[in-house]
Every structure is written in structure tokens, then in C-alpha cells.
Amino acid sequence: MFDDFPPRQDAAPHPSEPLRPAPVAVTVEVVESYEGFRRLRPAWSALQERDPEMTVFLSWAWLDGAFRDNPGRWRIFVVRARGEGGRALAILPLAALGRWNAAEARLETVLTSAGRLIRSDYGGLLLDPEADGVVFAALARAIAARPWAELVLHAEVAPYRARRLLGAFPSDRFSMQETGGVAAQRPTIALPDSFETWLQTAAKPSLARRIRHFTRRQLDAGRWRVEVTTPATFERDASLVAGLEGAPADTRTVLANARKADALLLLVLWEGDRPLGALAHVLDHEMDRVHAIVGGALDPDTGSSVGILLHAEAIRWAIAHGFAAYDFGRGASGYRQAFGARDRTAPDLALRRTDPAQAGFDRTCLGDGLRTVSALLREGDVSGAQAAADQLAALVR
Numbered sequence: 427m428f429d430d431f432p433p434r435q436d437a438a439p440h441p442s443e444p445l446r447p448a449p450v451a452v453t454v455e456v457v458e459s460y461e462g463f464r465r466l467r468p469a470w471s472a473l474q475e476r477d478p479e480m481t482v483f484l485s486w487a488w489l490d491g492a493f494r495d496n497p498g499r500w501r502i503f504v505v506r507a508r509g510e511g512g513r514a515l516a517i518l519p520l521a522a523l524g525r526w527n528a529a530e531a532r533l534e535t536v537l538t539s540a541g542r543l544i545r546s547d548y549g550g551l552l553l554d555p556e557a558d559g560v561v562f563a564a565l566a567r568a569i570a571a572r573p574w575a576e577l578v579l580h581a582e583v584a585p586y587r588a589r590r591l592l593g594a595f596p597s598d599r600f601s602m603q604e605t606g607g608v609a610a611q612r613p614t615i616a617l618p619d620s621f622e623t624w625l626q627t628a629a630k631p632s633l634a635r636r637i638r639h640f641t642r643r644q645l646d647a648g649r650w651r652v653e654v655t656t657p658a659t660f661e662r663d664a665s666l667v668a669g670l671e672g673a674p675a676d677t678r679t680v681l682a683n684a685r686k687a688d689a690l691l692l693l694v695l696w697e698g699d700r701p702l703g704a705l706a707h708v709l710d711h712e713m714d715r716v717h718a719i720v721g722g723a724l725d726p727d728t729g730s731s732v733g734i735l736l737h738a739e740a741i742r743w744a745i746a747h748g749f750a751a752y753d754f755g756r757g758a759s760g761y762r763q764a765f766g767a768r769d770r771t772a773p774d775l776a777l778r779r780t781d782p783a784q785a786g787f788d789r790t791c792l793g794d795g796l797r798t799v800s801a802l803l804r805e806g807d808v809s810g811a812q813a814a815a816d817q818l819a820a821l822v823r
Contacts, residue, residue, distance in 0.1 A: 452515060452560055454568040457502040458790075463493050466504065469514040473552045474712070479584040482710035482717070483546035487687040489519060492544035498790045499523070500540050503568055505561045516561045518551040518591075520569075520577075524787065524794025526802070527575070531813045533795050534575035535788040541580070545680050547612075547708070547717055547755055548583040548772055551591070559590065566594035573786025577777040581610075581756070588775045595777060599784070605774040608757055613767035615752040621742045628766030637738045640731050650702065652739045655692035660685060663694050667704045670722045677706075677720055684708050691716065691743065693736055700725075703732035705740055714750040716740065730761075737765065789821050 457463055470486040482488055493500055505516040519540035527534050539549030553561070569577065582588040585604075592602045618624050625634045644650040655663040660681075668677040684690035684706075691707040705721030718740065723732040737754075744752050754762045779785050787795070795818045802811035 451508045452505050452564045453508060453512075454564050455504040455506060456568065457504060458498075458500070460494055460497060463490075463502060466502065466514075466517075469504070470517060470552070473514050473517055473554060476554055477552050478555060479550065479587070480552060480712060481548045481550065481583045482687070482689055482708060482712070482715075483541050483548045483583075484519070484550055484552055485687070485712070488546070488683065488689065489540060489544070491683045491686060492540065493519075496521075496543050498793075500543065501572075502540075503565055505557075505564050513554075515554045515557045516551055516565065518565060518569075522574070522788050522790055524791030524798065526798045526810070526814065527785075528810070530782055530785075531810060532785075533787045533791075533798060533814050533817050534785050535573060535791050536576045536578060537569065537572070537574045538578040539580040544683055545674060545676055547581060547719060547753075549580045550583045551587060553587060559594070562591045562594040565591060570595060570600075573788045575779055575785035575787075579775045581612075581772040582775060583772060585771065585773050585775065592775055592777045599780055600777050601780050603776045603778075605776070606771060610771050610773040611757060611769045612772050613754045613757075613759065613762040613765075614770050615741065615754075615765060615767045617741070617745050617750055617752055619745070621745050624741060624745065624766065630764045630766070633734070633761075633764040636731075636734060640735050641738070644731070644735070649697065650735070651696050652735070653694050653696060654743070655690070655694065657685075659694075660692075663692050663704060666694060666701050666724065667692065667706050667720055670704065670720065670724065672722070673720055680719065681706055691740065693740055693743070695732055695736055703736055705733075705736040707740060709749075714748065715753055716744040716749050716751070717753045718755050733761075741765070787817065787821065792818065792822070795821075 457466060467486050474480045474485055500519065500521045503518040503520065504514055506512040506514055520537045521540045521543050523536045523538060524533055525536055539546070541549050577592070579588045579592070615628060618627065625637065629637070645652065653659070664678050664681045667673060667681060681690060681692065689709045689711070691709055692704065694704045695702045701724050703721065703723040706719050708717045708719055710717065718737070721733070721736060741752050754767055795814060799811050799814045799818070802814060
């Protein structure tokens, strides 16, 4: 939870304050078609405008491509008020993924944050700030009625909400676990009004000196230059990022999605015609946050100066464009603290059915099931493949 981020002007009370009672009873709608998702756009946009914990990774524009390109692999739970024109009080987008439980020798479905379909840095749900706990109880009932073995909420931007939601499931039939540690850390800088102020008050003096030195020696002297990607240079620059060592396989897809959502900031460091490094970000215009997602040096001989300069120039750009926070992304690291970042926690929370007999496999995961059978056969696990095939056959009768 980003307690010390500058709040919106219309922000709700601090999360530690109780939510105000909902004035009406609620219903839950489950949307599973792309056409249904598109019809949700007005309600989705209205709710994300009201939600003080909203993040770009929960926005309609960000998830549009993920839902379009992954038919049948997701569902959206929408809690609406009875009356009031069916006003949306909460929206929880989830992905449905099939997996093989080797210990139990069976296929099972995992419901997880829908942003996992497009490698989103944060998960969560959209919530009306005036909604009551009845919303969480209604969501829990609707989700529990579906066939699944585990519900995993990844990188919760507002973990107190996730705890309330999972706490609404009956404790005698479900068990909850929360994962923190280094993987849950999101080092983030609260940005001041000027780049010079940040250098003087937030960055460690040793790092500030290095930034000034690199800037004066390389950028100001014209040896290196930093360019912001434009529509004309996107394909070239996206290829550079995708080619970085350790870049995820879907990097180009994520960058294209950010560009389509008008949420991409991609910086490339050049020496003449030679690219030295690149750093990509997702912009959260509503919440005034810049999220670094992937980057690095293209030439290992350039050393750490490339990463330092790219992050410094991204911070300079963010401050100049009025953003309030710079998020380094997943994982704690000493150099990030040197930039003045403070760790925030975005944990994973998991809920599992305690009775194995109740663990289900959703027929929408048939493709995952067939791929599992094929993989088991390649591994020589004939009995496992037979068990999975029998389970699939029973499901489609």
C-alpha cells in the first residue's frame, strides 16, 4: 500500500479508516466474453476514476489487449448495486489457468490476477470508496461457486483489500497464505518539484556526484545522448529492449500494449549511431506514477554508468512532466535505495481449498489440460498422462 504517495484530490479516507456502509444490496455479474468486457467500459472507467487505489495495470485500456488476445482464459466479477441503475461497486478481473498437480495426480484450475496475461507489475481490484464489506462477501460467494483449486492475487497494490476479500471466504473450507520477502518489494521514489532538488535531498551524495559527472562528461559534452521513443522509432527501440539480456519473451507485446494505452515511456541511450542501453516504463497518468519495467545496457563495456544515466534521465523526465512517484519495479536492490527509493510491499496472497475433493478444473482450461497430457507423455509419465486424459474425458462428456 502506497501510504506516503501524494493522494488524489478526490482521494477516499486513509485505508485504515473503516469503509462507509453501502446503501443498497448487491448482485454479482460474471463477464467472460470480449464483447461483454467492451460493454463494461463506461462502468469500468467511472469506477477507476473514483478508486483512490487505482493503478494503470487495472485500467480498461491496459487490459483490453490481454482480454482480446486470450479468449476463454479470463473472467471479470462485477459487483453492482441493486437499483441506482446497477452502478458498479467493484470489479475484479481474474485469469483462469490450468496446471498439473503432481502430488495429487490431477489437473486443477488456478484463478489469478488477470494482469498476469500481460505481465502487469501490479494486481488488485477496483473498488468504490463508499463500498461496504458486503461487496467482499458477495465476491467471495461468486468466486467460490466456480471450479478451481487455488486463487492467487499477485502483487497487490492495496493488500488490505485483498486480505478483506480472502477473509470473506469460509475459513473451514479455505486457507490463506501471504508471500512477502524481496519479491514483494517495490522500491519507489516520491518525486519533488525539481530534478535538482531530488539530486540534493533524495539521492545519496555519492550517487549524485556520479550522475553529475556522467551528465557533464557524456551528455553535456555531446558524446552520448538520450532519446525518447516516438511512433516513428518504436519498432527499432522495442527491438533493442527485447534484445536485452534477461528481457522476458513477451517484452515486445508488453511494450506494444503500453504504447496502445498511451502509457509508454522508452528511453534509449546513444553514442552516435550505436545504442548503449534502453529503459522502458509504463506511465500511470491517473495516479501520477512512472513504473520502470525492463531495461539495461546493450554494451557490457559501458559499465554501470548506462543504467545510472537512464534512471536519472527518466526521473528528470518524470519530474518535468508532473509525475509524483518513480517506481523501480519488483525486487529490492542497494542501488535503488541510493536513488532515494523507499520499499513498498506488494505481496502475493493465495487462497486454497482445504478439501482436495473440492478442488476443481474449469472446462475453459481444456487447452492447458491437453498441453499437460502432451508434456507428461514427453516426460515419459504415462500414468500421469492417462490420469489427466481421463479427467479431461469426464469433463467433456
